Amino acid sequence: MYRDLRSFLTKLEEEGQLVHITDEILPEPTIREIGRAACDLPNGPAVMIENIKGHPGKRVVLNVHGSWANHALMLGMDKTATVKEQFFNLLEKWDRYPGEVKYVGKPACQEVVIKDNINIDEMLPMFRINAYDAGCFFSKASVVTKDLFDPDSLETENVGTYRLQVQGKDIIGIQALPFHDIARHVTKAEEMNKPLPIAICLGVDPVLTFMASTPINYDQSEYKYAAAINGIPCEIAKALTSNLDIPANAEYVIEGEIIPRQRFAEGPFGEFPGSYSGTRLQTRIKVKCITHRKDPIFENLFMGRPWTEIDYLLALNTCVPLYKQLKETMPEIVAVNAMYQHGLTAIVSTANRFGGYAKSVAFRLASTPHGISYCKNIILVGPDVDPFNLEQVMWSLSARVRPDKDVIVIPYTPGMPLDPTSEPPGMGGKFIIDATNPAPPDLILRETRLIDNPNSKGFEKIISDLQKKASVK
Amino acid sequence: MKCVRCLHDTAAKFAEAPDGSGAWEMYVCSRCNFTWRNTEEDEVINPEKRDPYFQLKGNIEDLQVLVPVPPLKKS
Numbered sequence: 001m002y003r004d005l006r007s008f009l010t011k012l013e014e015e016g017q018l019v020h021i022t023d024e025i026l027p028e029p030t031i032r033e034i035g036r037a038a039c040d041l042p043n044g045p046a047v048m049i050e051n052i053k054g055h056p057g058k059r060v061v062l063n064v065h066g067s068w069a070n071h072a073l074m075l076g077m078d079k080t081a082t083v084k085e086q087f088f089n090l091l092e093k094w095d096r097y098p099g100e101v102k103y104v105g106k107p108a109c110q111e112v113v114i115k116d117n118i119n120i121d122e123m124l125p126m127f128r129i130n131a132y133d134a135g136c137f138f139s140k141a142s143v144v145t146k147d148l149f150d151p152d153s154l155e156t157e158n159v160g161t162y163r164l165q166v167q168g169k170d171i172i173g174i175q176a177l178p179f180h181d182i183a184r185h186v187t188k189a190e191e192m193n194k195p196l197p198i199a200i201c202l203g204v205d206p207v208l209t210f211m212a213s214t215p216i217n218y219d220q221s222e223y224k225y226a227a228a229i230n231g232i233p234c235e236i237a238k239a240l241t242s243n244l245d246i247p248a249n250a251e252y253v254i255e256g257e258i259i260p261r262q263r264f265a266e267g268p269f270g271e272f273p274g275s276y277s278g279t280r281l282q283t284r285i286k287v288k289c290i291t292h293r294k295d296p297i298f299e300n301l302f303m304g305r306p307w308t309e310i311d312y313l314l315a316l317n318t319c320v321p322l323y324k325q326l327k328e329t330m331p332e333i334v335a336v337n338a339m340y341q342h343g344l345t346a347i348v349s350t351a352n353r354f355g356g357y358a359k360s361v362a363f364r365l366a367s368t369p370h371g372i373s374y375c376k377n378i379i380l381v382g383p384d385v386d387p388f389n390l391e392q393v394m395w396s397l398s399a400r401v402r403p404d405k406d407v408i409v410i411p412y413t414p415g416m417p418l419d420p421t422s423e424p425p426g427m428g429g430k431f432i433i434d435a436t437n438p439a440p441p442d443l444i445l446r447e448t449r450l451i452d453n454p455n456s457k458g459f460e461k462i463i464s465d466l467q468k469k470a471s472v473k
Numbered sequence: 474m475k476c477v478r479c480l481h482d483t484a485a486k487f488a489e490a491p492d493g494s495g496a497w498e499m500y501v502c503s504r505c506n507f508t509w510r511n512t513e514e515d516e517v518i519n520p521e522k523r524d525p526y527f528q529l530k531g532n533i534e535d536l537q538v539l540v541p542v543p544p545l546k547k548s
Contacts (some may be wrong), residue, residue: 122488137527
């Protein structure tokens with residue numbers, strides 16, 4: 001589908017999902033105001049900002065993934081596809097892994113090469129994302145590293161999204177948490193006191209960005225997943241200063257090394273739960289080279305109180321792995337909606353094989369690798385309820401929950417440290433609401449008859465077409 | 474030059490508008506790594522008006538280390 005960011009932007013423009021702001025603006029606070037506005041609008045478009053004071057000719061694009069319409073177009077679907085339809089579409093494409101990678105000799109991302117007088121803030125139109133961030137951050141980079149002891153493997157090569165704080169002309173701080181794949185590479189390099197080559201790739205194809213923020217297994221390749229989902233080979237190339245494989249059509253590639261065995265102040269940064277992280281001692285990158293396409297586009301994202309663009313990159317890619325893990329042993333599972341703050345709140349649609357079964361589904365979710373720390377609030381709904389349709393979920397809570405039997409709190413379980421309620425950080429609890437219809441031998445709800453939905457699909461189309469005609473007049 | 478966040482005299486200019494217009498300058502603190510642009514809002518770049526919660530007090534070396542440096546291995 002999309003070889004690069006540009007071909008996706010062309011598609012967004014054709015579909016009315018890309019707009020351009022051409023008035024002259026200062027980077028702060030205007031770019032964050034634009035980012036917030038774009039994702040607050042229903043089916044908000046991507047926004048290209050084309051006239052930034054002091055940076056003539058440079059462009060910033062925001063909100064590329066920041067609506068369900070854009071997300072559907074990324075998957076090659078109609079922009080009106082429901083979230084549930086997008087979930088099942090992604091599920092189907094997921095099983096095509098591994099896709100093919102193709103090496104490119106003279107990649108577009110190296111059309112322009114800069115090795116001297118590097119100054120990131122003068123070369124890219126950087127901006128402070130939130131007012132109390134410690135500086136300008138890259139919030140949407142695809143960061144590539146390799147295991148120094150497994151240099152030829154594409155599988156253990158990692159492409160991940162980590163926050164990156166520009167701390168000088170050619171210095172970038174990076175947060176690599178212990179449970180991130182990149183931390184394994186950093187640790188091995190530090191044990192040998194060796195610098196770790198790193199490539200920060202900006203403005204790549206939209207599916208690769210999506211996969212870079214997906215928690216796949218350590219030995220699975222993001223490039224091969226992107227190819228599987230895109231349905232075309234993923235074009236990669238060799239970096240100029242290392243053996244790393246980089247997306248051939250990236251807008252910018254910043255190459256450098258992680259300095260071993262030293263830590264520097266980094267943060268705070270406005271993080272995905274909608275609150276600021278603290279200031280900590282973290283690792284740092286020394287930049288050696290910046291390459292870019294001609295007339296490069298700087299893609300970054302605004303993140304604030306949810307929902308903002310980041311939430312679309314932690315949504316269906318959180319749901320699909322959890323669904324697959326549950327489905328392995330629990331075929332009654334229909335769908336999983338774990339879109340809220342990376343799964344801190346999750347809704348599972350399931351049938352009850354027998355009485356109390358849905359509660360076992362909750363325990364299973366709470367013991368998946370991701371669910372152990374993340375899945376705090378777990379809601380179970382029946383197979384007739386779309387877990388992505390919150391009106392239906394609320395109806396289910398209203399009409400099917402018996403508070404004395406269906407609400408469970410489990411204290412003192414693992415928690416997610418960035419969750420502001422995790423106290424001490426890393427400790428948490430589980431809150432389970434079973435809103436499924438009970439099955440024997442559980443007590444059946446007093447006898448009621450649900451209202452059957454009439455066959456309305458035909459008229460949905462007729463009325464929708466009439467509405468479109470009415471709006472044209 | 475004084476850092477607007479940690480208030481130490483450890484900041485310096487490191488970037489300016491690349492078109493030579495003088496539209497803005499940027500500064501970095503070599504101690505706490507805070508950076509700012511001279512055109513930002515007062516609540517961000519004026520120490521008197523910044524939220525005290527976000528000022529950096531104490532020693533840098535006392536900050537939490539999220540990923541400790543591992544022991545050296547002999548090759």
